[in-house]
Each structure stands twice: as structure tokens, then as C-alpha cells.
Amino acid sequence: MRVTLAVFQLAKLGGKERDCLAVARALAARGHAVTVLTTAAPARPEPQLQVVVLPTTGNANHARTTSFAAAVRAHHAAARGDALLAFDRVPGADFFFAADPSYTLRYSGLLSRLMPRRRAMLALERGIYDVTAKSQIFFLTMRQRDEYVAAYRLDPARAAVLPLILHEERYAAVAARDDKAQIRARLGLAPDALVALCIGIPAKRKGFDRALAALAAHPRLQLILAGSSDGWITPRIRQLGLQDRVRVLPYGADVVDLLSAADVFLHPAREEAAGVVLGEALLAGTPVIVSGVCGYAPEVARAGAGIVLAEPFQAEDLARAIGEVIDRLPEFRQAAAAESARLQQVRGHWLATIADKVETLAPRAR
Template sequence: MRIVVAVFQLTALGGKERDCLATARCLADRGHEVIVLTTAVADGVSGPFRIVLLPVKGSTNHSRNASFARDVLAQRQSAKADVLVAFDRVPGADFFFAADHTYTLRYKGWSAWLLPRRRMMLAIERGLFDAAARTRIFFLTARQRDEFLDAYGFDPARGAVLPLILHEERYAAAAQASDRAVVRQRLGVPEAAVMALCLGIPARRKGFDRAMEAIVAHPNIHLVLAGSSDRWVAPRVKQLKLQDRVHILPYGENVMDLLTAADIFLHPAREEAAGIVIGEALLAGAPVIVSSVCGYAPEVARSGAGIVLPEPFRIEALRDAIGEVTRELPTFRQLAAAESARLQQTRGHWLRFIADRVEEGAVTG
């Protein structure tokens, strides 16, 4: 089959972009001709597929998104593709990978209809989910699916919830992770300290500020903040007098090395449709403390390999959770190790799930 995969950009390789490239590789490895449509690509991005760059049209984000959707449909027609899989909102796509929350949660009230940007973004999304649409949807979690169902009331048969997403390179990196003691020594974390880790961008959305405030009450904890260069982070560390216990790392450090070296992974995020890093932490055998807004929080609750913080968020709850996990660290690490072993058995399931349904969809139309 000839399959078109569309994503707006491949320069900042966040979760959605990595998921897109992994899907394209999987489909190509199964013998399909895969064309990836995008507007920009980072150096070094390649694979067993062809990348076609589309022009960026429009002076605003919403006009560029609308133009991209139109151009993708035109390219699909000219390429005579059998299937179109979209990782950004493209009404008329055969499949849509829903990488974030519905716009209806963000754009509410009169401004959703009076402001051109919001009106257009909602219209684009509605083109995928209203009753007349035939697009089949891949959801990250059941909670995310239910949010879209509440907003649009589409036929539930059009949606499918993916297995937990973990990328192949994370499995490989976990198997080759550096020695814990070596990583901790390089970071400047004392041997007797408990190492907590926060990972992701942007820092405030991922709850870095919450983690910093919570460890003030735990003098034996050293906190590693990895992935964010937000300007407010360093001044906040100084304000809390945590300069000796907080270690700030730029994006690019080996994620699995850090997770393997950590005693606790902290993810008190304010917003997270799924949170692939939660699965990565469990794969590394690190206990997780996570806010309940995260889509993958139920994985932590099910495995027992950590604590899920209730909403509304309270800093006292995070402090108490850190204390509990620290006191019972051997037990939580044992549960995290068991979950890591289980995840090894599910390697590649999410990609096979997508590929099977794309192939079935091409046959059944």
C-alpha cells in the first residue's frame, strides 16, 4: 500500500513527532510505501520512508494549520495514496492520532466564537469528530477518548485506545544504561542522598516548581531537573536556598541513564494528555509520584509502583508522598522492577496495534 503520514513539523521532536516517525518506520518495515508530509525537518531525521516538504502558508498559526490540512489532502490525492494517517488535525484523514486534549477544553465561552484563531481551530477539530466525519481516531488513554466523546458525541466505534507507548530506543537505552553510581557521581549527587528526577518541557507545565517546593522539607533529597532551560528555574532554586541540592541539566542528556540513576521520578504535572515519560520511568524501574491529571497515571496506580496525587493539587500531598516513598523505597523499587519486567513483554505492541488497524482500514474502506 501507499500510505501518507502527515505531521506539521519535524524540527522540535516532541512526543507527537517521535510517535509519527516511529509509526512511519513501522509501516515501511511492514512493506508499505510511506510518504511523510511535513513543513520542516531537523537534520538527521531519516528512515525507510520519503519525506516531502510542504510550503508554510499564512501569517498566523491557525491559518498555517488550515493551509497545511488543505495541502495534505491535495498531496494525498496527487500521490494516489491508499491511506492518510494524520498526526495533526486534518479533516478528511482516514486516521487521526490524537496527541493532545480536545480544543473544547481550552477554548470556551463567547471567545471561542468571536476570536478568529479559536473559531478556526475548533472548526478544524470538528471536521474530524462531527457526525458526518468518517475518520478513525487513535487515543492515548481512555480518559482522553472520553473527553472527546463528551465534546462531540461521535460514534465510539470510530475510536481506539492505544496500548501504552514506549519507543524502541528507550528499550535499547534501558538495556545499555550507565552504572547508577557513575551517573550520580557525575551529577554531583552524594552516595547517601535520595535522588529525585523531574524531566520534560516546559518546566512549569511539568511541575518543576512544585517538586522544588516539596523537597524543601526533605533535606536528604537531591533533585535533578532535566530538559528545561526556562529562565525562571535557576532564580527559583536560589530563592528556595536549594543551590546545593538541585541540579539543572539541559535537554539532551540520556533519559534512561537519568531514570535508572534516580530513586524517585517526580511528575506533578499541571497538564499531560498521556505522559510517555511515566512509562519510561517504570521501564527503568524507578518509582513514580504523579499528578492524577496525567493520562498514564492509572498505570502507576495499577502497578503500585508509586503514588498518584489527587486533584486539586496540594503541595502537602506531594511532600507526604515523597516522604512515604522514601521511607518505603525498597518496596516501591521492587514493585517498579516488576512493572519494568511486564513492560518488556509488551515491547512494540502500540505500533503493531496502529499498523494492524491501518491495514484493516485500507481493506475495508
């Protein structure tokens, strides 16, 4: 089967782009001819895939996005592809990977009809979700699916909720990691230090400021903030007098090492459609404290491997949850270790779910 995947800017290599490449590789491994359409190719070549860079027109982002969608449809039709799976909104795609929040749920009122950007982005979204559309849609979480079903009267038969997404490189990193003492030695952390960790970009959306504020209630706790270089972070640390207890690190490939070195992973995010990093923390065997807005928060609650904060967020709830995890750390570690073992058993299930659907429901197969 000739399968076309489309993602606007593959060179970005954020979560959506990494997911696209993982799906493309999985389909290629099943023997399909896979083409990935994008406007910016990754720096590293993908030998199993054909990556095609499409030109777009327009100066504004919404104009380029609309142009990309049209170019994708034209290329797929000319190549006589058997299935089109889009990771950005491409009306008419056979399959859609719903990685982004809904424009319909964010935009409303007169501005949505008058502002060109909002009008264009809503039109692209309706081309995927509207009752007249035919796209099969992969959702990250049940909550996300239910929001779109309500917003668009979406036929549930067109919706599939994926198993928790974890990438193969994370499994490999967990298998190859050193023990906790060795990792801490490399990071300059004492073996008996009590360490919390935040990872994410941008920092305020991921709740770094909330974690810093909660640190005042726990004078023994050290905090690592990884991934964001936002300019407000260092001044806030100084303002709170936390220079001796907080370390700021750039985002890198050592995510599993950081998670393995930490006693607790803090993710008091303000917005998070899913939160793959929550699954990564559980795979590393690290207890999690997470805000209830995060799509994968129910995974933490189900495993008993941490605490899900109630919404709306209250600063005292986070401080209290940190204290509870510290007091019951052996119990939470045991639950996280059990969840890590379970995740090993479902390795690759999200990719198999997508590949099975594409093979079964592609236009050629129907």
C-alpha cells in the same frame, strides 16, 4: 499499500513528531510505501521514508495550520494514496493520532465564534471528531477518549485506545545502561545520596516549582531538574536556599541514565494528556510520584510503583508522598522493577495496534 502520514513540523521532534516517525518506520518495516508530509523536515534523513515538505500560506499559526491541512489532502489525492494518517488535525483523514488536548474543551463562548484563531482551530477539530466525520481515531488514554466522546458524541467504534507508548531507543538504552553506581559517578552523585528527578518542558506545566517547594520538607533529598531552561528556575532555587541540593541540567539523550540514577521520579504536572516520561520511568525501574491529571497516572497506580496525587493538587500531599516513598523505597523499587519486566513483554504493542488498524480499516481494505 501507499500510506501517507502528516505532521505539521517534523523538525520539531517533540513527542508527537517522534511518535509519527516511529509509526512511519513500523509501517515501512511491514512493506508499505510510506510518505510523510510536513512543513519542516528533520535534520537526519530517513532512508526508509519519503519525506515531502509542503508549502503553506498565511502569517498566523492558525492560517498556516489550515493551509497545511488543505495541502495534505491535495497531495494525498494526487498521489492516489491508500490511507492517510494525520498527527495534526486534517479533516477527512482516514486515521488521526490524538496527541493534543481538545480545543472544544478549552474554548467556549462568544470568543470562540469571534476570534479567527479559535474559530479556525475548532473547525479543523470538528472535521476529525464530528458525528459526520469518518476518521478512525487513536487515543493515548481512556480518559482522553472519554472526554472526546462526551464533547462530540463520538461513536466509540471510531476510537481505539493505544497501549502505553514507549520508543525503541528507550528499550535499547535500558538494555545498554551501566549500573546505578557508575551512572551516579558520571553525574557526580554520591552512591548513597537520596535523589529525586523531574524532567520536562515547560517547567511550570510539569510542576518543577511544586517539586522545589516540597524539597523543604525533606532535608536529605537532592533534586535534579532536567529539560527546561526557564528563567525563573535559578532565582527560585536561590530564594528557597536550595543551591546545594538542586542541580539544573539541559534536556539530552541520557533520559534513561537520569531515571536510573534517581530514587524517585517526580511529575506533579498541571497538565499532561498522557506523559510518556512516566512509562520511561517505569521502564527504568524507578518509582513515580505523579499528579492525578496525567493521562498515564493510572499506569503507575495499577503497577503499585508509586503514588498518584489526588486532584485538586495540594502541596502537602506531594511532601507527604515523597516521605512515604522514601520510607518504603525497597517496596516501591520492587514494584517498579516488576513493571519494567512487564513492559519488556509488551514492547512495540502500540505500533502494532496502529499498523493493524491501518491495514484492516484503510479505504482500500474496506
